[in-house]
Amino acid sequence: MQNYKLENLCDVKSSKRIYVSDYVEDGVPFFRGKEITELSANLKLSEQLFISYERYNEIKEKFGAPVKDDILLTAVGTIGNSYMVEKEPLYFKDGNLIWFTNYKTDIVLPEYLYIVFNSSWFKKTLIQKGQIGSVQNALTIEKVKRIEIPIPSLEAQKDVIKNVNLLNRKIKLNIELIDNLNEYTELIFHKWFVDFNFPDKDGKPYKDNSGEMSKNSGKLVPVNWKPTTIGVITINYDNKRIPLSDSVRTKRRGIYPYYGATQIMDYIDDYIFNGVYCLIAEDGSVIDENNRPIMQLAWGKFWVNNHAHVLQGKGNISTEYIYLSLKRTNILGAVTGAIQKKINQQNLNRLPAILPSNEIMVHFNQIVQPLFKKIMELTDENSLLKEIRNLLVKKFI
Secondary structure, three states: OEEEEHHHOOEEEOOOOOOHHHEEOOOEEEEOHHHHHHHHOOOOOOOOEEEOHHHHHHHHHHHOOOOOOOEEEEOEOOOOOEEEOOOOOOEEOOOOEEEEEOOOOOOOOHHHHHHHHOOHHHHHHHHHHHEEOOOOOEEOHHHHHOOEEEEOOHHHHHHHHHHHHHHHHHHHHHHHHHHHHHHHHHHHHHHHHOOOOOEOOOOOEOHHHOOOEEEEOOEEEEOOOEEEEHHHHEEEOHHHOOOOOHHHHHHOEEEEEEEOOOOEEEEEOOOOEEOOEEEEEOEOOOEOOOOOEOEEEEOOEEEEOOOEEEEEEOOOOOHHHHHHHHHOOOOHHHOEOOOOOEOOHHHHHOOEEEEOOHHHHHHHHHHHHHHHHHHHHHHHHHHHHHHHHHHHHHOOO
16 A cells, blocks of 8 residues: 555646537536536435537647546535536536546556545545645646656455446446435326326226316316415424534534535534424525525434425325425526525425325325335435445555
């Protein structure tokens, strides 16, 4: 085992400047930090950008371009997410990403370096030794070059790669199943509560088979249904939230997730909530590009800071129903603040919703809640697999 600076293992560099005016409708895929973050999490790209083949070939001929097995690392904002290039051609945004290429393969295998980059140890090291900026996190190439990586023998690297790849395949399969289940729950929700084609008493689509509709508060809905608001059909637990500073959390490391506005920020030694809850970002990143809320479905035992609203369904209205309803709700009118965007509790409570009949709600819960239970089980399994993966890598770093 020997320590090597990254600059002695591969070339560490960035790209040439690409301007918005260089974007085209189709051509060579162009990645920013956002796309690399999504790819690193095995997510579908929410947006795909392209540059022309002519511009790409011009840059490649003069300066080179990423090839298969090169690594791109996010360097601004959310730092430390990495993606190993699977196919060419592609290009990327300067400043946002750091490019690792031309490996010294007599010392390190690209797959092993990628595994190290995805370890919790490396991400902590990036923050400690590679980061600058107090307002916005950023990595500099010069600092990253000097980070030392423990490198075992090539045989040991191959063994780690083999075992980690087995875990990664299982993780990826679980993610695909989770995506399919999520799509199916959204499809059911849309069919039942948007198209109003829930099963009638004969098991046939209600509206398509002339199910009786009535006007309620100016909206045409099935008989015994009524338009309502989120505040009427939920219980809000914002008063139970407790923020903890970084220094406090450092002294209270544990097994329970500590949620912020958009993600799990830490793990601590205690919990506030126990069950299934819908978390809606309250400030900061509160709305996506489709004007939908930034949300998380949280379950088990966990803690929440004061940057996410905490909701559960009221009575027989399930939290899963609330989650699916809000997931498709346009919240643009509920967002305040020009610089720091915010959704206050009052505006959240006013968001529109549909209150179905008790019979339909019970039927919906019987179908959808087992699907969400499976999503939770697969997500928890992936967390365990990732922990096992980290332990494998920890033996060498």
